[in-house]
Amino acid sequence: MKLDYLQALKRIDEARGAWVLHGQEPLLEQNLIDAFRASWQKQEIERQRFDITSVSDWKTVFNALNSLSLFSSQLAIEVHGNIKPDANGLKELKSYLQHNEHNLLLVVMPKQDASSLKTAFFQTIDANGVNVALTANYAKDRQQILAVEAQKLGIKLANDAWQWLEQHHEHNLLAAKNSLMRVSDTFADVDIIQIDHLYSCLQDQSRYTTYDLNDAMLQGNLAQSIKIFQYLIASGEPMSLILWSISKDMRLLMALFEQPQNALQLGIWKTKVSLYQQALRRLNPNVFLAWPALLLRIDASIKGLGHENPEHLVQQAIASLCGRSLF
Structure with a gap:
């Protein structure tokens, strides 16, 4: 079964x-994970987390799913990574789905391309589980999602204020939510937030963005x-938003390296195409190989997993994007 975020x-x-x-x-992912964890705590469901770094890690996941502690009647296994189960893992997954009706396997993955969504793993999930695409491709969807965030904060926005907010943040939901939080604090007594309220609150929120x-x-x-990064950190910009960016x-x-003629179709703004093309000409494609693993390390360090400093890792990523090395 396929579901959207809401x-x-x-x-x-x-x-x-x-x-x-x-x-x-990141806003949709974090909101759902927070909601799951709150639900598990409310229902007193035991929770375990695993990070998949190799196919063999799936064996540990399925072993855990099939074993409960003496003090639990239900178990939630939270898995993070971008490695799918192999053939043996798929057999374990199908067996689990057929015989275990009480536990939950929650797998959190980065964006998947069309070919990945056609693999046996996703076919199994579509047929026997729940597939949630964390996307908001249309303005109507983004406004619905942010309207839920505004409702949590106890504020309402005028229709044109929603349009201004989306244009201001170029479809970045996490940044838009942070702006809603700022305007909620600044104009707590205002019934309907107008463009003027947003503008006066957000225009000077940061010297750099x-x-x-x-x-x-x-x-x-x-x-x-590095100067801008240090300023963003000092001004309280969420590390998760910087990582997303x-x-x-x-x-x-x-x-763009794989599809150099499809810049606009990939979602690059027309005014930014030349910037991305210049960056590609400057960068050695070999650096691309290290980026996925580095992003996973940063994400883990932000969540407090491991012992690496997230600020140091982010600076490594910034240097790599600039075509330089810190070491």
């Missing part, structure tokens, strides 16, 4: 079997990029 939110408490979340919207960081990295200006550019550059 449909998935409504079914959290009843979730059993196998669910897969995949996409590149993540968009300035993106431009500096694409231009290969390492010194300016860096990850977006890395993925777009890798995609």
